[in-house]
Amino acid sequence: MSVELNKTLFNSRLKLIKDAWNNASDSEEYGSIADVGAFLVMAGDPAGEDDPIRKGTAFQQIKGGDNPIAIEIIPQAGAKEPSNDAIPRFVQAYISHSRVGSLLKETHTGKLVKEWEALLAAANSRPELVEISPAMSSFMAVKDDEELKIVRTAANLTSTLLANYIATKLETILDKEAKISHEDFSAQIEARLGSGEGDDAKGPDMKVWNKNPKLKDVDWGSTELCYSPIIQSKSTASGYDLKSTAESSPDMIAHSGVFLISTGIRYKGYCANMGRTIIVAPTKEQEEIYTLLLGLQADLITNIKDGAQIRAIYQHALSYIKDKKPTLEKHFVKNVGFGMGLEFRDSAYLLSSKNNRQLKAHMILNLSLGFADLVDDAGKKVGAENATILTEGVKSVKDTLFFEANDEEELKSSKPKKPPVKPLTNGHSASPVKNKTVAGKVLRTKTRSAAQEEVLMTTAAKIREHQIELHAALQAD
Incomplete structure (x- = not known):
């Protein structure tokens, strides 16, 4: 050739x-x-x-x-x-x-x-x-137009996999309280890019990929996972581990509590990565912390721009936490992300307090926010060894917090009353979110109108604008 x-x-x-x-x-x-x-x-x-x-x-x-x-x-x-x-x-x-x-x-x-x-x-x-x-x-670090085009495709592939397979599959697992291990779920996710060899080979699952019209010209031979999808729940015997080297365990997936999901796709050599933290029946404190991190995410993205010094970005994030909830300052992670591209993680662009490098337009960053060594209601320390990240690239708590119904009898009524769940909108007013109930849990379902409201919200609009300009659309709508 x-x-x-x-x-x-x-x-x-x-x-x-x-x-x-x-x-x-x-x-x-x-x-x-x-x-x-x-x-x-x-x-x-x-x-x-x-x-x-x-x-x-x-x-x-x-x-x-x-x-x-x-x-x-x-x-x-x-x-x-x-x-x-x-x-x-x-x-x-x-x-x-x-x-x-x-x-x-x-x-x-x-x-x-x-x-x-x-x-x-x-x-x-x-x-x-x-x-x-x-x-x-x-x-x-600075990507040209051709590289940015490839990264956008990698990002679209990653977000499509998460939104149109992983999230819906997890919802079904919760709904049916299905018995499936973390590693089996991970293998099922991996198979969406094809599986098997020779006569038994299966191609990409186009029922998933065809849901995104931006993927119609994808070269599937140049598409692979950056790592095996990582699925973790409170039943993971080894505890939560947010490193990309973590593995999904053979333990059965829990049907409540905190779920950590990470997946990344490499397209023509270039990486995209996404993580989600989904919480079933969150406590009030968890909701508050989650909302705090979403607000920080939106605020940081407006400050991540050409000429910004990395250490100043981290210090800005730390000041934001100190101003909003000073008791969490000591728990804040030691870095808020890293540069990526052909390398999944470029430590030269670690977004930490010690990095004096300046950012330039058309760099690709993976933003990751969270807290470490938090203690839950049972007095158990969470994340003593690893950072407990509550959000990586999430737009709204409506996508990730599942609430249990207050009264199951009300759900069986011919005219059920909607549970009094207050929509969380990062400080902005919005119309109530429509819910649907599965297995006694009220799952926040984004309708077309609700999605439009999110885009119109100031916070979400800022996220979208700056992701396109500075992160090469690492999270597609």
Whole structure:
């Protein structure tokens, strides 16, 4: 298969690197490459299926794709051809520099890597190696129009899966009080992208994906999960764990309490991620905390913009909590998200109090808010080891809080009275939300009119506007 270089895209990305390199001595962001004479970015054999993508591999996208495109050709001998001087010549070019920038924390394997290391070990001299990971993150942080288009598709895929399968399936589980384990539910979610091999192979579940017209031109061969969907409930034996490395346990899903759901889809290499916390029969305090975080989310998004300093964003969030509910300040998470793209989580753009980097337009961020070490009504500490995140990208409590009916007898009446549930609207007035009742629980169901009201609300409108501009629509309507 022939590989064609996208010259326009390649030149624009190469110019970004060249300009940063030439002016690196005047930039804290690119200071790590100021005095290097060359870059050595290795790829080696592909990473394992469950391993995160390496930054060196991700950097290959700078060419407009992950296929090798040579600028200067140093032909290597084929498998059945006699050895040539390709790698020795490359070693000589490498050791001719006094300082070379590389990704020192990455390890690579493969035949070519072994041959390279053997020749390098026999060399009379070696250049000083400089860690350039921070600069690499900066190279890849700002996305061009083509990348943003891909991320929007990844986001649409992720939100469609959550809204049109995961949420409805969980509702059915609660309704029927079905016995199903967390890991089995996760496997069912995973199968929406296809399952099986050979004659038993099944393609994507188009009954789910066709519900979003924006997905009609998706290349399903370039679509995969970032990680196995994570489903957790109060019956998870190991407790709640919000890391993307967490696994859905074999324990049966509980039918009440707090449910944590995380899923992410990678499209053409680029990641999108979503999380939901669903609470059945929340306490008043849980409602208040949830509403507080939703208000913070809307407030933060208006402050996440071109030129904003990351540490200032975190401090703003902390001040918001201190002003609204000072007793929760000490429980607030140590970071409020991270940068993402080809890498699921780029720690160089961790949204914490210690990060001095500035944000730029067209960066992709995963915003995540919550509290740690909270104590529930039973006196049990929740999240002692891991942050208890109550909301990740949620627009309204109406989507995530399920309320138990106060009187089951009223529900059986021929003219049932609506339970006195006060709609929560983040401080804004709105019409009452229509409810439906399943298994004695009143589930908040968003009608067309209710959805329109949310869009018209100031808070939701701000979220939508800034997500499109700054987060590449990481959460589609």
